Amino acid sequence: MKRTLLNILLLVFSSSLAFAQNIKVSAIGYSFSIPEGDALVEKKQYEFLVEQLKKNFKNRLSFSNQSPFYIVPKINILSNMTAGDMGDVKVMKVQVQLMVENPDLQVTFNTFSKTTIATATNAEAAILKAIQELKPNDKKLNEFLVSTEQLIHNFYQENCPKILKSAKLNIDRKEFSKAFALLRYVPEELGCYHEVEGLITSIYQQHKNEYCGKQLLKAKLEESKEGYDKALAYLRFVDPAANCYPEVSALLQQIGTKVNMETIRQFEKEKNIFDKKTEMEKMKILVANTDDISLHIHN
Numbered sequence: 001m002k003r004t005l006l007n008i009l010l011l012v013f014s015s016s017l018a019f020a021q022n023i024k025v026s027a028i029g030y031s032f033s034i035p036e037g038d039a040l041v042e043k044k045q046y047e048f049l050v051e052q053l054k055k056n057f058k059n060r061l062s063f064s065n066q067s068p069f070y071i072v073p074k075i076n077i078l079s080n081m082t083a084g085d086m087g088d089v090k091v092m093k094v095q096v097q098l099m100v101e102n103p104d105l106q107v108t109f110n111t112f113s114k115t116t117i118a119t120a121t122n123a124e125a126a127i128l129k130a131i132q133e134l135k136p137n138d139k140k141l142n143e144f145l146v147s148t149e150q151l152i153h154n155f156y157q158e159n160c161p162k163i164l165k166s167a168k169l170n171i172d173r174k175e176f177s178k179a180f181a182l183l184r185y186v187p188e189e190l191g192c193y194h195e196v197e198g199l200i201t202s203i204y205q206q207h208k209n210e211y212c213g214k215q216l217l218k219a220k221l222e223e224s225k226e227g228y229d230k231a232l233a234y235l236r237f238v239d240p241a242a243n244c245y246p247e248v249s250a251l252l253q254q255i256g257t258k259v260n261m262e263t264i265r266q267f268e269k270e271k272n273i274f275d276k277k278t279e280m281e282k283m284k285i286l287v288a289n290t291d292d293i294s295l296h297i298h299n
Helices: 002-022 043-056 123-131 139-158 160-172 176-183 193-224 228-235 245-256 261-275 279-289
Strands: 029-032 070-083 089-102 107-120
Touching: 043 070, 043 123, 070 123, 089 123, 089 139, 107 123, 107 139, 139 160, 160 176, 160 193, 176 193, 176 279, 193 228, 193 245, 193 279, 228 245, 228 261
Parallel strands: 029 070
Antiparallel strands: 070 089, 089 107
């Protein structure tokens, strides 16, 4: 009996391990577009849905506020009945939809839907129960995520001119991070990739000045509070060719007299690595690093 139980446990563990090993982090990052809600479904319930998705799929997906790919949730109440002797139990048929869209390109890549019969003491609790049914091991939901990534790649291959036009519009609006997010997923084998590279170089040349100004302000604030390590972290990836770099250089000299040599060596090491990267690689770092001072780069 003990041996049989042990074999069962080993089988369950092996299956779980195999499932975990098959999980792949998507190469594509996603943003969320949270509806305002209505009389039946409140905004806070959509926010709970988004938090559940982020928590349950953090090992499967990456999320970024800069992504042009939006997951748009929609909760529909298909039926709403009461039950129980006192009529104090809610029995609701709830449909949770997820749409992956790019509003700039006006395209919906994929749609997922799951319908649940949820029973609870009130409507809010029933809706939360339905949301909690979106679990990491949901086969159809995982298939949806895999197919969405493929559909996005297919769209890029078929619509490069449209993507270039949208990116150029974002550049004209000085929405550099958004333009870069659109272009970074264009496959290298496409004929339009040469133009994509040119646009990314242009984006970086313009974005580096904007980035320099923002990071300099943050660094000055930290320096005034004697947060020297944080100040240096904000300035690691400022390009020496940026317009405000003379001010950055002066601030670095000032901070250099107040930190130890190891801190200076680490700062210079990361800065040298950054300076040797391509414009594409630099833009990826700048987009990720705007607010994340914990990011570190390596050779």
